[in-house]
Amino acid sequence: MIKLIAAIKKEALILLRDRVGLAVLFLMPMILIFVMTLIQDSAFKSLNERGIPIIFVDDDKDTLGISIEQGLRNSGMCTFNNTIDGVPATAETIEKAVSDGKFLVGIVVPKGATAAIRNNVQLLVQETMGVEEATAKSDSVEIKIYIDPITKKSFLTSVTSSLREFISEIKTKIMFQTFSKQIEELIPDKKNAPGNAFNQSQIIKYKEVYASRQIGEIVPNAVQHNVPAWAIFAMFFIVLPLAGSMVKEKSEGSVLRLQTIPTSYLIFLLGKIKVYIAVCLIQFALMLSVGMIFLPMLGLPTLVIGNSISGILLLSIATALAATGYGVMVGTIAKTEQQGAIVGSLTVLLLSAIGGVWVPTYVMPELMRNISVISPLNWSLDGFYELFLRGGGVADIAMDSLKLVFFFVITILVSLIINRYKRKI
Amino acid sequence: MTIEPIIQIKSLCKTFKGNDVSAVNEISLLVNKNEIFGLLGPNGAGKTTTISILCGLYTATSGRVTIDGKDVETDIDSIKQIIGVVPQDIALYPTLSAKENLNFYGTMYGLSGKLLKDKIAFWLDNFGLTEAANKKVSTYSGGMKRRVNLIAGILHNPKILFLDEPTVGVDVQSRNVIIEHLKEINKAGTTIIYTSHHMEEAEHFCSRVAIIDYGKIIAEGSPTELIKSNPNCSNLETVFLHLTKRKLRD
Ligand SMILES: Nc1ncnc2c1ncn2[C@@H]1O[C@H](COP(=O)(O)OP(=O)(O)OP(=O)(O)O)[C@@H](O)[C@H]1O
Ligand SMILES: [Mg+2]
Numbered sequence: 001m002i003k004l005i006a007a008i009k010k011e012a013l014i015l016l017r018d019r020v021g022l023a024v025l026f027l028m029p030m031i032l033i034f035v036m037t038l039i040q041d042s043a044f045k046s047l048n049e050r051g052i053p054i055i056f057v058d059d060d061k062d063t064l065g066i067s068i069e070q071g072l073r074n075s076g077m078c079t080f081n082n083t084i085d086g087v088p089a090t091a092e093t094i095e096k097a098v099s100d101g102k103f104l105v106g107i108v109v110p111k112g113a114t115a116a117i118r119n120n121v122q123l124l125v126q127e128t129m130g131v132e133e134a135t136a137k138s139d140s141v142e143i144k145i146y147i148d149p150i151t152k153k154s155f156l157t158s159v160t161s162s163l164r165e166f167i168s169e170i171k172t173k174i175m176f177q178t179f180s181k182q183i184e185e186l187i188p189d190k191k192n193a194p195g196n197a198f199n200q201s202q203i204i205k206y207k208e209v210y211a212s213r214q215i216g217e218i219v220p221n222a223v224q225h226n227v228p229a230w231a232i233f234a235m236f237f238i239v240l241p242l243a244g245s246m247v248k249e250k251s252e253g254s255v256l257r258l259q260t261i262p263t264s265y266l267i268f269l270l271g272k273i274k275v276y277i278a279v280c281l282i283q284f285a286l287m288l289s290v291g292m293i294f295l296p297m298l299g300l301p302t303l304v305i306g307n308s309i310s311g312i313l314l315l316s317i318a319t320a321l322a323a324t325g326y327g328v329m330v331g332t333i334a335k336t337e338q339q340g341a342i343v344g345s346l347t348v349l350l351l352s353a354i355g356g357v358w359v360p361t362y363v364m365p366e367l368m369r370n371i372s373v374i375s376p377l378n379w380s381l382d383g384f385y386e387l388f389l390r391g392g393g394v395a396d397i398a399m400d401s402l403k404l405v406f407f408f409v410i411t412i413l414v415s416l417i418i419n420r421y422k423r424k425i
Numbered sequence: 426m427t428i429e430p431i432i433q434i435k436s437l438c439k440t441f442k443g444n445d446v447s448a449v450n451e452i453s454l455l456v457n458k459n460e461i462f463g464l465l466g467p468n469g470a471g472k473t474t475t476i477s478i479l480c481g482l483y484t485a486t487s488g489r490v491t492i493d494g495k496d497v498e499t500d501i502d503s504i505k506q507i508i509g510v511v512p513q514d515i516a517l518y519p520t521l522s523a524k525e526n527l528n529f530y531g532t533m534y535g536l537s538g539k540l541l542k543d544k545i546a547f548w549l550d551n552f553g554l555t556e557a558a559n560k561k562v563s564t565y566s567g568g569m570k571r572r573v574n575l576i577a578g579i580l581h582n583p584k585i586l587f588l589d590e591p592t593v594g595v596d597v598q599s600r601n602v603i604i605e606h607l608k609e610i611n612k613a614g615t616t617i618i619y620t621s622h623h624m625e626e627a628e629h630f631c632s633r634v635a636i637i638d639y640g641k642i643i644a645e646g647s648p649t650e651l652i653k654s655n656p657n658c659s660n661l662e663t664v665f666l667h668l669t670k671r672k673l674r675d
Contacts (some may be wrong), residue, residue: 002532002537003532003533003535006528006529006532006533007529007533009528009529010518010521010525010529013520013521013525014518014520014521017520017521017561018520249518252515252516252517252518252519253512253514253515253516253517254516254517254518256482256512256516257510257512257516257530257577257578258533259481259482260480260481260482260505260508260510261505261530261533261534262502262505262506262534262535263533263534263535268533
């Protein structure tokens with residue numbers, strides 16, 4: 001026990017005297033949170049609040065085109081455009097504008113779309129009413145939708161389903177009009193005609209509600225994503241100083257000396273692990289305070305942390321363990337400080353990218369989303385989404401925490417084995 | 426002096442992985458209790474390798490070593506309890522002070538409380554380091570670092586002390602203080618195994634020496650015996666040069 005305390009004290013002293021290292025540990029992630037949140041805030045806003053920029057070309061200039069335009073203008077889900085840089089959009093220019101990223105979605109209603117619907121309805125009515133000479137012919141038109149690949153899938157489905165709704169609404173409307181025309185001819189009293197009842201309003205309205213258990217509606221905004229994501233990233237970034245300190249101890253000979261001392265290597269490691277876990281937890285607390293206090297000062301949304309303090313504590317400790325274990329493993333494998341720094345930073349960058357720190361996993365393509373589950377940063381981030389966005393509790397993050405702790409145990413075991421093997425030169 | 430071997434080395438060989446030449450080649454030695462035994466040899470002779478095997482840092486390729494009756498291969502943990510090691514390269518935390526370094530290593534040796542505090546103060550004082558005790562080791566001179574490096578290996582009063590070039594790169598004043606204190610430690614009952622390139626120092630300090638070259642022992646005995654048995658040699662240095670020739674080593 002005294003030995004462990006001495007090991008902790010030594011490690012803490014070394015760390016505290018490394019001013020540059022400390023600055024990197026605490027300032028870097030804070031700056032990252034500020035920068036990334038400010039950058040992504042507008043992007044998230046466009047996804048959540050102002051709506052997605054849509055470019056619309058109406059070559060139909062008839063009922064369908066007009067009502068889709070009206071629908072888009074009124075939907076609040078997107079911002080409506082029909083000009084590209086001031087020039088009216090055409091079916092030809094729209095594709096380029098979307099692929100240039102000027103708009104997320106482009107819609108072209110082709111010429112004669114309404115006419116085609118009308119034709120089909122006519123055909124239907126004539127058949128139903130038993131009119132002998134069927135004059136109309138069946139016809140089909142294509143409404144083209146251009147999509148920027150970064151568009152959220154969920155948004156896309158809501159756009160296409162709205163379109164489908166519009167089309168069937170128009171179809172019904174035209175059908176209704178055609179029928180009433182036919183009926184008018186049979187019953188000349190126009191007063192009782194159903195007329196424009198259809199235009200009055202949409203009968204069924206949709207509203208997307210985020211499935212949140214307790215807090216109601218917390219939309220994943222830039223703050224809700226970036227604060228936990230970069231806090232986790234920062235915790236894993238301690239791999240650099242931790243592995244660095246381990247390699248330094250090897251090159252400075254302390255490890256050699258320690259191997260001639262009747263104290264187990266594990267005690268020595270535990271001292272290190274405890275100090276770096278404390279560092280991780282301080283980092284995490286700082287990041288949360290940034291999200292809850294400083295970001296709102298910049299006019300950004302306030303971080304909502306849910307209502308499970310014990311859940312947050314458990315998950316952050318589990319994350320700290322995983323990060324420290326990983327650092328110990330890198331420090332054990334690396335032969336030089338550069339090696340440790342390069343291997344450490346590259347793998348953490350890679351694991352964070354895969355894990356959804358840079359770009360949230362929910363906007364990733366299916367394949368990447370499946371790959372992301374191998375990253376410990378993803379387990380942690382997943383847990384914090386659960387706590388912060390869905391208002392989950394300890395039970396909801398138990399699995400993620402368990403995985404992180406398991407990762408820690410594995411990395412420490414691997415380090416001990418490698419260390420044992422390395423000594424036998 | 427009781428003549429009772431405390432270290433027995435039999436046909437010790439060590440070939441590092443990837444090397445075809447043996448760093449240690451069939452070395453057999455007996456070191457007696459309370460001796461100051463010198464391992465002398467040119468650069469790359471295999472001195473550090475031999476000491477590293479003795480204190481369990483490397484495993485031998487073949488051969489057998491027992492220390493205080495225990496086999497290093499199987500019983501290294503109990504051997505660690507009775508040995509002290511002062512490595513050739515300074516093994517200290519540069520950003521910690523001498524006191525903090527010694528506190529850490531002393532605790533790792535199982536010392537604590539007032540005993541540890543007193544010992545640290547005693548040795549820092551003896552080696553003229555009291556004033557600098559709270560400064561970072563990285564700010565020390567080479568000689569000061571050497572002295573702290575030495576203290577870290579003797580704090581716990583080891584029964585056997587391995588010293589790998591404890592006086593390399595220090596001035597005459599430091600050298601004399603170090604040698605004086607080592608002699609006292611030896612008188613108090615510690616067996617010392619020591620390596621050096623300083624023949625004059627070894628001649629006066631060691632009760633017995635072995636000269637090794639290319640991993641093999643080429644001469645063994647007390648300094649006076651070696652000088653006597655080699656005609657035309659007046660001191661250990663001339664014996665050493667006579668035996669190892671003048672060719673430069675790697
Ligand atoms: N870890 C190692 N891996 C490979 N070869 C090594 C290793 N350590 C030492 N050697 C080789 O073993 C030989 C003996 O080295 P050793 O360090 O024991 O010599 P030494 O007598 O201590 O020399 P010096 O007086 O320069 O300290 C040398 O040829 C060296 O290159
Ligand atoms: Mg050497």
